[in-house]
Amino acid sequence: METQKLIIHFILLLLIPCSSSFTPIDNYLLNCGSQNNASLFNRIFMSDSTNQGSTFLSADKSISLINRNPHADLHTLYHTARVFPSTGSYKFSLRKNGTHFVRFHFSPFKAQGFDLTSANFSVLVDGNLVLTNFKPGSGALLKEFILKVGSNFLEIVFRPEGNLGFGFVNAMEVFTAPDDFVIDYGTRLVGPFGVVEYKNLSYQVLETIHRINVGGVKVTPFNDSLWRTWIPDEGFLVFKDAAKPVVSTHTPNYQKGGATREIAPDNVYMTAQEMNKDRSIIASQFNITWDFPVAPGGVRHLVRLHFSDIVSRALSLLYFDVYINGYSAYKDLDLSSLAFHVLASPVYVDFVTDSDDLGVIRISVSPSELSSSRGMNAILNGAEVMKLVNVVDSHVVHRKKRLWVLLVGSIVGGVVILLLVIAAFLLALKCRKKKKKPKQRAVENVGWTPLRFYGGSSLSRLSEGTALNSPGSYGYFGLRIPFADIQSATNNFDRSLIIGTGGFGMVYKGVLKDNVKVAVKRGMPGSRQGLPEFQTEITILSKIRHRHLVSLVGYCEENSEMILVYEYVEKGPLKKHLYGSGRNEPLSWKQRLEICIGAARGLHYLHTGFARGIIHRDIKSTNILLDENHVAKVADFGLSRSGPCIDETHVSTGVKGSFGYLDPEYFRRQQLTDKSDVYSFGVVLFEVLCARPAVDPQLDREQVNLAEWALAWQKKGMLEHIIDPYLVGKIKQSSLKKFGETAEKCLAEYGVDRPTIGAVLWNLEYALQLQETDQEGESYDDSSALEPVNVTTTIIPEGPSCNIRREGDNDNGYSDMSATEVFSQLMNTEGR
Template sequence: MGGIHKLPASSLALLFIISYFLSTINARFTPSDNYLIDCGSPQNTILDDGRTFKSDPQSVSFLSTDENIFATSDSIPENEKLHLYRTARIFDSESVYKFLVFQPGRHFLRLYFYPLHHPSYNLTTAVFTVKTDNLVFLHDFSAREKTASHFKEYLVNVTSDDFSLVFSPLKKSFAFVNGIEFVSAPDELVPNSATVVSPPGVFNGISDYDFQVLHRINVGGPMVSPKNDTLSRTWMSDSHGYMMFPKGDKLVSVDPSTITYPVGGATPLIAPNQVYSSAASMEDSGVSNSNFNLTWEMKVDSGFSYLIRLHFCDIVSTSLNSLYFNVYVNGMIGVSGLDLASLTSNLAVPYYNDFVMNASAISNGLIRVQVGPSDLESPIPNAILNGLEIMKMTNSAGSLDGVFSSRTNSGGVSHTTTILEATGVAVGAIALLALIITLIRSKNKAKGWNPDQNSSRSWFLPINASYCSTLLSGKSKSKIGYSSVFSTMTGLGRPFTFNELRDATKNFDESAVIGVGGFGKVYIGEIEQGTKLAIKRGNPRSSQGINEFQTEIQLLSKLRHRHLVSLIGYCDENTEMILVYEYMANGPLRDHIYGSTLPSLTWRQRLEISIGAARGLHYLHTGGSSQGIIHRDVKTTNILLDENLVAKVSDFGLSKTGPSLDQTHVSTAVKGSFGYLDPEYFRRQQLTEKSDVYSFGVVLFEILCARPALDPSLPREQVNLAEWAMAKQRKGVIEMIVDPKIVKSICSGSLLKYVEAAEKCLAEYGVDRPSMGDVLWNLEFALQLQDASLQLDSPEEDDNCHAKTKTDASEKSKKVDEINNHSDVSVLINDDSGVVVGSPLFSKIEDFEGR
């Protein structure tokens, strides 16, 4: 494998010697602290990698317990051959391993659990917590499956001269452990800063966090065992059965000895050369393969941020500066136009990149890593990945398993003390809230206000009451910089005074009205330093308004998603019921496709907006609650666009919780907007998620054809857009009703896939309609087909993706067919819509058609 620059033989030899010498030094890591315990074993255990785990009698000096309860078995399942799983120590009460720390700093903590048989203890029923003085590793952990082992690995920053590992059984239960490793690790493993994926930026202070290693992957190669790793780590192959890693077209590997570590960059301690000597890449078959990303999906725990480390080594190129590719994390750009040659100055030189994915950007418990060709010119579109690590970061509670904090109590942790402290905080918060309400009532009574007449409690206080236990006594600062007595943990945002909102809207001037509905009016308001807000002022005399406000605040206090509107605050004074959202600069989608003087959206913009709205609805149906949420009023006026034309679904006043597991539908009165209403729901009054799917199908045709869902001014057969579009589709002439402003820019493959998605949404019976996840997949495919067609066009054809000649059209058809044939690995839902707390949201709701 060569490069462009040639060096004399003597220089190459010297460079090789220096590199080899440095690699050898870096590979030599002798841990200052090295505690290896085979719990419950009567004798030492030597593993295949040469490490010796001490027997339980030799390790008892580290353990503060008088109990000696062991479990032993020689018949563990064939796929669990590791010797450490053959014995276990059992604890009936809280027990502590205490290790002396000779050199504070980073340490690996590795725990082994396997529920062996014991005549008196059923280890599958054990429930216990594992923690240290200031960190929770496992909370109420249980190994319920008899044939499954559990390996937990942590990277902990130890700052004291000792380390206490506490096993705390749940009341009337017990704890157990099969093996423990507590070993020094190089501090260089954890950087101090990394690239934040969403929102883009730099994350500083990573070294202050502790981590749990969830995934460590050798991409394109076999498993790397501790025997072949510089720090006794295990790197799983990405072909391993229980992991969901869609593969690339081609796996590449070279002799590990050809890997040359750089000076001042990656070292064998970061990853062994077996990781860098294998990779997944795109097949060298020409530009037809340029329309997909190599994709890996990993399951993670929601509610945590993650450190993501990607390993690269160019073992596929034959010359420098011939490989450019993009890196994506959860659909968001991590690196654009990555050029390994410019970073390493040679081929087969390791390089790694660290990213932080905030908890708010993770949805559905998945992290998706993708690499794909860059827009920069390359001889052959290609992308590679050699290795991948996903590490969970401690949360604000100092925990790696939920929001359960750990408090020191005589060298251990008192579960009772923690409960009492939490209870005290909750009681204090409730008392504070009661005092605030009493003061407000006293002040209002002094003004002559009778709380029993038209009280705002009729709509707001019962909802607030459910959050009392989470209120804090301190002040918090909202996203837009306001102080609030209420913690943002309530999900209700900042409490605005009526005077603030009256001033912001110039006394609710009619010229500030930007929307009207059954609830009342929506105003644009401007407050401190020019911040614009959308202010929804309800009519307390309208039963519809009160019900919709209650529904909206209950949902928005729980939902956070990039493609859903989010609540900024509220006003709860006198008879007022006001909700405040962040203003969305580009207003409703409908204004951008017809009925206004705004510039027309391009086809690609319309696809991206459709995809964004689909993501929002998909989250509602699958991630909004355990039963899912049905929007019930999907239409183009309820899809709003921010300053970057990012689509967000709004207006949840009619939304309903979906059916439970033992139900097929929710029986409810029919509500929604004519033209979008699911005919099956209208006939049977049985609501399902598929009712939203039908409405979204109408939206898709509305976007494509740039006309209202209902237009009584048109001939009878054209009044209903859904019926008219379906009739044209059955005749194979759908192009006749496409918006003339974009019809020439749509390639045939993209149009067919888009219309196919819309047509399936409008199936007569809900059971025949796709899920929103399937709709999203098809829209993503339509976008990729459109992009692929544009890439295949010559520069003079950029504005028209149809070929100018029959020959060109034929060639392009072949290319699209090739892309279709690769859809199993190349077209994956690119859902970058992670949960975003306080994301920019809302604006105009110009719904003049009512419900």
């Protein structure tokens, strides 16, 4: 074993360049208590006692301490220390907000009446209490923290504890982390409740506990672009004979959107532990397990696991399961799909879990049931364990709460002022029109209904010859609803009224004082998580009213609450009408087509109803609701974003969305366009047709992903073999063909090859016409011009639904002639 590791070490030293390619924007390295600079791993630590260094130091009574008799092996960086007999601090000016590394170097010694081994102090970083009653003990020690800084300066405070306490530090590092080093999506919270998404990870303070090069040798800061140390895993293996180290002689195939050299160095991704199939091991023990000692008693930790398939000869041969503390953390992990179908491409997965009572986090990998008997294997290349530090001083909590209140107050105040301006303008416009046309029958060409009206939702209806209804009892600016009214509407949030749950919080059914049924979405009380979604929903939904979009009735932000109140949509999510144990009476094919058409209309309005458009980013069957008449309404705008400007092709943003519906091109390139919504809608179309989830791990491997599975059958021209059994014999072949072709185009690999949602809407209406007419009709290619018949007097760039805003407002649900009726006169011979 030792000989093999020495060989690995030698190979890696030859292959890996000893240089760093990462240059932090902020990069402060301090040699504390010294008059001289010091060099460590080709990095210059500047004296904190020079004129330049003193600009950081804000401690009038601190002491510079020098070790006159240092150990011969001790680096000069640890020959001095800055001692704090009373509270002192350093302040750093930052050029870039965001995630930063903060490292403290401690190496106690005795000098000038101070015994640093008896120090007792706390340390605050940006107001976060990261070390409490800290006693470094003896020997050199490095403490590393990773946190997001939201201001243009960073303060680090050393606070002595007890009557005889004092603090000290030998050296400090403060530098900017790479972009997206800690991201807020994709993290899995693992525990006895199963696996759920853990949000807003970047807002946590992380303390590094373990950093492990699995299957390899020690990696020093000299060979890491972020100057980290990775230690071998051998001391953490529970059953050493179950594992066998493996090494690759090829540099990793880094792919955009996957891991980078800053996430972990080449050395980590070029070594691994795999299943030791050369030994006779009892089947129940045939997995690889590591135990990492951590703080006991349910302390929350981030576990970052690194993978690179360096053991397979081809793609899609390696499937394995990951367990953390005995709980399933990732079932049937397929590195081929995770690594963009490139062999030996580094990726990582973040998990959040709690330590057990003994202070251990146990990580295991074992072959998946999907593995073939010959290809059973499991690997791990690297592991990091970081503690989530959540303790903050009370004055800091008060300051951050005050800032949060000011932020929400500013946003709400801005919205109210905007509403006042809009209302005054509309009132003046209405008075002016009355003078000219006192007998005007109705409002025409409504692009979006002003907030004072509740048109276009189930709260009020606009019919021919009637004006929009008056606002409800909450008045002209009825968006803000008192918390007491919401408590009354939900019977003080009675659990029996819960009708749903999501990442934001619980959803309750309620009845407001004017007898209006509503759905009340309540964020976790007092939590900052979900604030961006809360603000986005208010911003988006306060601008729009549309028959096929769920309407916002109001919101509440009293008492640190984040509550959104929507119109109540009687029949709930589309998903529960398609499959599952709670499935209602199956929908007919006509109903399903009409629901898809309605959802497409709502989505089309989002994409085209504004100067830049709105991209939903989370289209799925649970976010399409059905009212009492099975009218579809798109819901949940918490992840929505404005589209690109007129001279741009995309919006660069972090990836958000739901597994199974996420646009793969958006995931790879982090470039968002309205075609990302089209991809997700294509998955919904197959979900409606096949009546099964977008992802179902219980099925055979080739059926797990609905989009891939359905596309394979569609391309074989055999889509009828996988449709909902209830629909067998009830769909006309021409309608099914058009529907399948439409879904297939939506799921094109590249966004440029996908149709607009307007074109999708056109095709769905055509599929409905084919289902309803006696004639089978002929299919046509609508991927570009969309001119289905020889009509020279009518030009419709993307079907009738594309003229919704410009020529009659068809898509807002208020026009005299529906898009389907217009379509029938173009496509049906008898209609023409």
